Amino acid sequence: MTSTSSKPVRVRFAPSPTGYLHIGSARTVLFNWLLARKHGGTFILRIEDTDQTRHVEDSVQKILDDLRWLGLTWDEGPEVGGDYGPYFQSQRLDIYNHYLRQLLESGDAYYSLETPEQLTVLREAAKAKKQSFKYLRPDPTPTVAEGEAARAAGRPVVVRFKMPPADITVVDDILGPVTLPADHAEDFVIQKGDGYPTYHFACVVDDELMKITHVLRGQEHLINTTKHVALQRALGFATPRYAHLSVIFNMDGSKMSKRDKEKALKEGRQPPEIDVHDFRVAGYLSEALVNYIALLGWSPGDDREFFDLEELTAAFSIDRVGKTNARFDREKLLSFNTTWAARLTPERLLQAFKDYLTVTGSDMSILDDDTLANRLETCKGLRTFQQVKDKTLFALIDSIALKFEAQAHENMIKRGSRLEDYVELVARLDAAPKWDAASFYDVLKRFCDERGLKLKDIAPWLRIALTGSMISPAIHETAAMLSKVDAIKRLRRAMSPVIAETTTCRRPQPEPTTKLKHGLVLNVAESDGSPSIFLWRVFPDEILKVDNLEPSGARVWFRKSDGKEDYTDVTQRKEEIEERKEVCRRLDESVSGPGT
Secondary structure (H helix, E strand, C coil): CCCCCCCCCEEEECCCCCCCCEHHHHHHHHHHHHHHHHCCCEEEECECCCCHHHCCCCHHHHHHHHHHHHCCCCCEECCCECCCCCCEHHHCHHHHHHHHHHHHHHCCEEEECCCHHHHHHHHHHHHHCCCCCCCCCCCCCCCHHHHHHHHHCCCCCEEEECCCCCCEEEEECCCEEEEECHHHCCCEEEECCCCCECHHHHHHHHHHHCCCCEEEEEHHHHHHHHHHHHHHHHHCCCCCEEEEECCEEECCCCECCCHHHHHHHHCCCCCCCCEHHHHHHCCCCHHHHHHHHHCCCECCCCCCCCCCHHHHHHHCCHHHECCCCEEECHHHHHHHHHHHHHHCCHHHHHHHHHHHHHHHCCHHHHCCHHHHHHHHHHCCCCCCHHHHHHHHHHHHCCCCCCCCCHHHHHHHHHHHHHHHHHHHHHHHHHHCCCCCHHHHHHHHHHHHHHHCCCHHHHHHHHHHHHHCCCCCCCHHHHHHCCCHHHHHHHHHHHHHHHHHHHHHHHCCCCCCCCCCCCCEEECCCCCCCCCCCHHHHHCCCCEEEEEEECCCEEEEEECCCCCCCCCCCHHHHHHHHHHHHHHHHHHHHHHHCCCC
């Protein structure tokens, strides 16, 4: 479709506020917008809000916000104005009534007096005969006076348009000529019982008065276009050029429907993204989404894949829009998003990330630009902003409130055999004079080299301890997101469940016949009842077993110092025990504070 007329190109997108902006509608907007920009024309946004029963209260604002997020701003319409308003159909009822009277007076429309119940009976009769229902025009049709009297009496009167007894052909710039045979046509409603116009009627009137030259919309509207052409002819209106776009399907061939989300929720699955807002809150870049949907049905004619809006405008042509239905490949979109995240300037990426945090209501939105930029830098190669949030949100969670993911906790327990390594490493990190990513890495690397360990032997436990998860940026960058005090506190706190779960299997247990009646009870239990790691720091080689007792704390069984017996009566080591208890108390207070 090219502009062969001397008239300036004027296109429109006319959403109904019965929901949010579907991804298929977003592609329709994009193609209209590109056509207008390509030919120096005007892109109009019109809100078709005549279906009062299905109106969703916040959908208009969501549609406007998401269009702006995509970068598809409008030249005329809500919040912008223009010479052909109002741009809400609910504010144009007097205009529609004027043209409705014209059709009634010319005999091209008539009042239809059947009740909904009567129409239901007719439909059921057709169904019983295995026939499609087709409304039959009454003969004679009610007069205008009869119709107005019935409406005044409170009857649900509608107005129908008389379809002409002739074939109607629509010349489509994508599909070619499409003809509706006369015997397939039926009279259709143009004004509902509530006095509001139907989509068909209001759309035709508005397109004429707003001087629309080209109409690009989905193929599901093709059957409606023959009705619109008939109305245009009856009213003496011009017929704009039409192009009907292919349908977007899921990869399995099913239609991308909002019902997919409802079905997924009922089945306990993560709902798929269907609306533009879904992709926005899932952490996609607008540049990636626009680029990807442009290629759903349109081809630039070469092997290029990546386009910004300026490049799309230069390359776009309806001549290269195909008839074949498109398939929405989410993995390819993720790939596009990853590429675009790497292509954007740091400033633009930060701006997009801040928008994502705002629209999702994330706690991270309180962070300053430098901190957010650092988070993005540590997550280079990101696929979505959701990934960045998931990997770095731990830094905003209070260490006491940090929860271990179930799988992460299980992995931590499995790594309990390296408890002594963890204890020593945490002590070295605590003693380190500097706390940043480079210093953390140096301490960790030297420690592993000395003990013949690899980073992979220690890093997973550190990651779980610091974040509660098995997923985060590189471990030294993860640690640097926290203050030293907070990081050390998390590391020490994380060792308690390791002791609680691993002690009894790491040390030999007393036989039932062993005469062992005494144990040492130290009141150094953590708030969750698990024994403190500091016991192991003070008695690294002598403790045989720790019993987790509530509320008294941890009962500790010691190996006898002369090594001749497996166990010792702790009452024989009172002075040493008191000294060590005091050490435990001071160490515990250094992390948890006095009185714990």
